[in-house]
Amino acid sequence: MKELFPKQHVMGFGFSLLLTIVALSVVTLDMSYNIAFTILLVTALAQATVQLVLFMHIGESEDKKTLYTSILYAVFVGVITIIGSLLTMIWGYQ
Amino acid sequence: MKIDSSLPLEYSTEENRLKIFGFWIFLGAEIMLFATLFTVYFVLANRTGNGPTGSEIFELTPVLFETFLLLTSSFTIGLGIHAMRLGNKKAMMTFFITTLVLGLGFLGIEIFEFITYVHEGATITTSAFLSALMTLLGTHGAHVTFGLFWGIAILIQVAKRGLNAQTTNKAFIFSLYWHFLDVVWIFIFSFVYLKGLIS
Amino acid sequence: MSMEEIFHPMQEPMILMAAISIVVGAIVVVAGLTYFKKWGYFYKNWLSTVDHKKIGIMYIAVALLMLFRGGVDALLMRAQTAVPNNGLLDAQHYNEIFTTHGLVMILFMAMPFVIGLMNIVIPLQIGARDVAFPRLNAISFWLFAAGCGLLNLSFIVGGSPDAGWTAYFPLASTEFSPTVGNNYYSLALQLSGLGTLMTGVNFITTIIKMRAPGMKLMKMPMFTWSILITNVIIVFAFPVLTVALALMMLDRQFGTQFFTMANGGMDMLWANLFWVWGHPEVYIVILPAFGIFSEIIATFARKNLYGYKSMVMSMVVISLLSFLVWAHHFYTMGHGVMVNGVFSITTMAIAVPTGVKMFNWLLTMRHGKISFTTPMLYALGFIPIFTIGGVTGVMLAMASADYQYHNTMFLVAHFHYVLIPGTVFGVLAGYHFWWPKMFGFRLNEKLGKLGFWLIAISFNVTFFPLFILGLDGYARRMYTYSESTGYGPLNMLSFIGALGLAAGFLVIVYNIFYSWKNMPRNEKADVWDGRSLEWATHSPVPEYNFAVVPTVTQLDEFWFAKKEGRDITAGKFEKIHMPNNSAAPFWMSGFFFLAAFFAVFSAWIPAIISLLGVFGFMIARSFEKDHGRYISVEEIMETEKRLRGDK
Numbered sequence: 001m002k003e004l005f006p007k008q009h010v011m012g013f014g015f016s017l018l019l020t021i022v023a024l025s026v027v028t029l030d031m032s033y034n035i036a037f038t039i040l041l042v043t044a045l046a047q048a049t050v051q052l053v054l055f056m057h058i059g060e061s062e063d064k065k066t067l068y069t070s071i072l073y074a075v076f077v078g079v080i081t082i083i084g085s086l087l088t089m090i091w092g093y094q
Numbered sequence: 095m096k097i098d099s100s101l102p103l104e105y106s107t108e109e110n111r112l113k114i115f116g117f118w119i120f121l122g123a124e125i126m127l128f129a130t131l132f133t134v135y136f137v138l139a140n141r142t143g144n145g146p147t148g149s150e151i152f153e154l155t156p157v158l159f160e161t162f163l164l165l166t167s168s169f170t171i172g173l174g175i176h177a178m179r180l181g182n183k184k185a186m187m188t189f190f191i192t193t194l195v196l197g198l199g200f201l202g203i204e205i206f207e208f209i210t211y212v213h214e215g216a217t218i219t220t221s222a223f224l225s226a227l228m229t230l231l232g233t234h235g236a237h238v239t240f241g242l243f244w245g246i247a248i249l250i251q252v253a254k255r256g257l258n259a260q261t262t263n264k265a266f267i268f269s270l271y272w273h274f275l276d277v278v279w280i281f282i283f284s285f286v287y288l289k290g291l292i293s
Numbered sequence: 294m295s296m297e298e299i300f301h302p303m304q305e306p307m308i309l310m311a312a313i314s315i316v317v318g319a320i321v322v323v324a325g326l327t328y329f330k331k332w333g334y335f336y337k338n339w340l341s342t343v344d345h346k347k348i349g350i351m352y353i354a355v356a357l358l359m360l361f362r363g364g365v366d367a368l369l370m371r372a373q374t375a376v377p378n379n380g381l382l383d384a385q386h387y388n389e390i391f392t393t394h395g396l397v398m399i400l401f402m403a404m405p406f407v408i409g410l411m412n413i414v415i416p417l418q419i420g421a422r423d424v425a426f427p428r429l430n431a432i433s434f435w436l437f438a439a440g441c442g443l444l445n446l447s448f449i450v451g452g453s454p455d456a457g458w459t460a461y462f463p464l465a466s467t468e469f470s471p472t473v474g475n476n477y478y479s480l481a482l483q484l485s486g487l488g489t490l491m492t493g494v495n496f497i498t499t500i501i502k503m504r505a506p507g508m509k510l511m512k513m514p515m516f517t518w519s520i521l522i523t524n525v526i527i528v529f530a531f532p533v534l535t536v537a538l539a540l541m542m543l544d545r546q547f548g549t550q551f552f553t554m555a556n557g558g559m560d561m562l563w564a565n566l567f568w569v570w571g572h573p574e575v576y577i578v579i580l581p582a583f584g585i586f587s588e589i590i591a592t593f594a595r596k597n598l599y600g601y602k603s604m605v606m607s608m609v610v611i612s613l614l615s616f617l618v619w620a621h622h623f624y625t626m627g628h629g630v631m632v633n634g635v636f637s638i639t640t641m642a643i644a645v646p647t648g649v650k651m652f653n654w655l656l657t658m659r660h661g662k663i664s665f666t667t668p669m670l671y672a673l674g675f676i677p678i679f680t681i682g683g684v685t686g687v688m689l690a691m692a693s694a695d696y697q698y699h700n701t702m703f704l705v706a707h708f709h710y711v712l713i714p715g716t717v718f719g720v721l722a723g724y725h726f727w728w729p730k731m732f733g734f735r736l737n738e739k740l741g742k743l744g745f746w747l748i749a750i751s752f753n754v755t756f757f758p759l760f761i762l763g764l765d766g767y768a769r770r771m772y773t774y775s776e777s778t779g780y781g782p783l784n785m786l787s788f789i790g791a792l793g794l795a796a797g798f799l800v801i802v803y804n805i806f807y808s809w810k811n812m813p814r815n816e817k818a819d820v821w822d823g824r825s826l827e828w829a830t831h832s833p834v835p836e837y838n839f840a841v842v843p844t845v846t847q848l849d850e851f852w853f854a855k856k857e858g859r860d861i862t863a864g865k866f867e868k869i870h871m872p873n874n875s876a877a878p879f880w881m882s883g884f885f886f887l888a889a890f891f892a893v894f895s896a897w898i899p900a901i902i903s904l905l906g907v908f909g910f911m912i913a914r915s916f917e918k919d920h921g922r923y924i925s926v927e928e929i930m931e932t933e934k935r936l937r938g939d940k
Contacts, residue, residue, distance in 0.1 A: 003180065004173060004176065004177055004180075004182070004185050005173065006173075006176055009169065009172045009173055009176060012169070012172070013165070013166075013169040016165050016168075016169075017165065020161060020162075020165065020283075023283070023284055023288060024158075024288070026288055026292055027154065027288055027291050027292060033292065033293065036288075036289075036292050037289070040284040040285060040288055040289060041284075043284065044280050044281055044284040044285070047277070047280040048277045048280065048281075051168065051273045051274075051276055051277045051280075052273075052277070054172075055168060055169075055172040055269075055273045056269075056270055056273045056274075058118075061105065061111070061114065061115070062111075063115055063118075063501070063502070066115075066501055067115075067118050070118065070119055070122045070497075071118075071121075071122060071125070073122065073525070073529065074121075074122040074123075074125035074126055074129075074529060075125065076613075077126060077129070077529045077616050078125055078126055078128075078129030078132075079129075080616055080617060081126075081129055081130060081133050081533065081569055081616070082129060082132055082133045082136060084569075084617070084619070084620070085133045085136075085137055085562075085565050085566075085569070086133075086136055086137060087632055087635075088565055088620045088626075088628060088632055088636075089137045089559065089561065089562060089565055090137060092628045092629045092631055092632030093626070093627065093628050093629065093632070111502070112425045112426070112498055112502055112503075113426075115498050115501070115502055116425060116426060116494050116495070116497075116498040119493075119494045119497050119498060119528060120494050120528075122528055122529065123490060123493070123494065123528045123529065123531070123532050124532070126528075126529050126530075126532040126533060127532035127535060127536060130532060130533045130536040130537075130566065130569075131536055133566075134536070134540065134551065134562065134566070137559065137562055137565075138551070138557065138558075138559065138562070141557030141558070141559065142557055143550070143555065143556035143557035143558075144556065145556070145557075218543075218547070218548075218549055219547070219548040219549055219550060220550070220556065221550055221556045221557045222550040222551060222553070222556060222557030222558045222559065223557055224550075225543070225549035225550045225551050225558075226551065229539075229540065229543065229549070243908075244915075247912060247915050247916070248915075250916075251915070251916065260918075264915070
């Protein structure tokens, strides 16, 4: 039975629960918007990394370099799209 | 078909490796799909027109349940793949079924949440904010729904055909998809709900 | 919607004539297939094929057909504006025609032409037997064909989209575009866009994972590099279009408030999303042309491509920059100085890597023994004409100056000066270059060159006057103008040029028939004294591409092996694994087509039933046991003997 629950996965699950609780603190505790937003950003990225590395095993195949490049490229373009659109539609416009 | 026995079964043939690689590339496209939906949401988040704002309609408790269910399902499907690599078909199927049940629970709460919104007079046509919110949540929910059917199809195949190069490959790719949906949910949880509740 | 409304467009005599000619054409094709008893052949060998070469040929056939359709649209536009106060077309018809001209030319001509060439050439250039996912490749094609069919159906049934190919809101909303035209827009583009996205995934996987042994990334031919980067852009840009089109559909058909003028909607958000996809899209159709020109210039200058590494680097930089410039399409929206400044700088920055490529091509030709074949003529014509397009692009990139140029004919002239020498010359060059590889005979050189000169000269006659008209303040998309504006003579000149372009197109098509009848068959494998692996196998290519997969040690291995007298295709035959044909992609896309067609008219129940058909095919595919088939060593030996014996 024990072999069905490898340490890596149990740890990953523990991390993700912990990160969720940390993220929740932005609602339960009183803090400034900037700090809250930073906490959300850090916990969300950490969650994503936990999933990618510990659960999805992105690093296990022979193509790990290409896979990391592709995911990072997607994140880069995604962030550019989000920030750029906010810039053109809101921050730089109103 | 050449089978390389030094690798897990789902990587064992050239075709399998191509499929896993191709699916990762597809996930890159999915990241962009959701990034665009987030773009639309962020741009429109404060444009509520005559409708309610986020902090007026978001409720933390159901969202926490959704998050917990989806995080756990991501954990169980990971265990399912681990069991599959050990060749333990029964444990693998149990974990997969657990995953799908948790996914179904998530979907149930999400549908309940939508019904509540509509009862409060917050429909997809009320304001730009609600259009963007419901499209983002709906797209994620539609992915989960699609995943449920996909998962069932794979379970049937594993039950009938056992763990072979094809079925393990399909199950592994499905697990990538499921973990990815969890990642997307984390971003929705953080930047839609929690951020909406504090601003 | 009543039947009368649905068939309303047919009351227009010109549309009725077009509709009749389509019906007559379809009857001729059906009758021809029946008379020659080719139905079985057609179904088995084309509709159900998963062979990348045949899929590529089908893409190119559709592209040529659409070049004709988009070309007729263009001729009508130029004819309408040739003289002041012309009454050939009314405003509505003119709106529809410039909308479909843009859509057809970009999405249903340039895209399939590029994708067709990559389908045919890429697996051959990297020494692979097929693409990574042959069945998915067939689905890509048939989804594209379904989208293409749907858009072309619009002008007979229900009315064409008429809000410009950019379909800006609020003009494209139901308030200002009440017909189903823009529903066709969102659904037809959605279908073909999905097909393109799958192509992107397929070709990245193919190029990364299936190269011949020894072919490291930096030993890949330049065309392969350009296609890899193109597909990276496709995979990360097309999801944006998918979302934008879905939101358009929701707004038009489900009453959401994304791009509305009330309830918080934001009309410019559409323009923003459209160009987040739209600008990378420009590079999706341009980069493959850069790759084609690199191959052709190196081949016909008989020299190694100059600056290989800088060529690759500049394309990588272009791919990143292509995602950083989109707001230059709407400088006049009224952003602050900072936004326009940022996007001005990123836009001008793209000129740098493009310039690097220009100089590399010129330096490749320096001291080369250039042979002036048809493909080479296109490449040579591209360089000066594209430079005019590029330089006017830098003029447009300056935000403050753009307030003067915006939405004038100057802009129209600019992007035609980029897209025609870039994309159209590129794909035509590739088409002439690889034609013998596809069919085993050459296209006639005399006719090919005649076509080139007609197109190159007429192109400048058509579009150069538009620069001047634009600077004089002639706005784009005006269906007519008064005589007192003085726009008449230059517009007439432009119309004459358009007639020349049409003549050039006719020569190119006539060349197919002429060469098919008159050119010698069984052309040798290496027609042009080529450099990359596609020239190492027979023309036309056997279904398994290479009897023995070549091993590569350097860039242009085939060229150097030729010089050293080595045969890189020699070796022992082994049985070859090939995928099975399947008609499922065709029928599945048929259901997709039906679903989209019903959705255009908001007939949701039949649309959902059709979608269930699509899911049915997906489930069936999931449960299917398909391990492909093997070609035996005897069969390979027989094929090779037949193909070699004729040489």
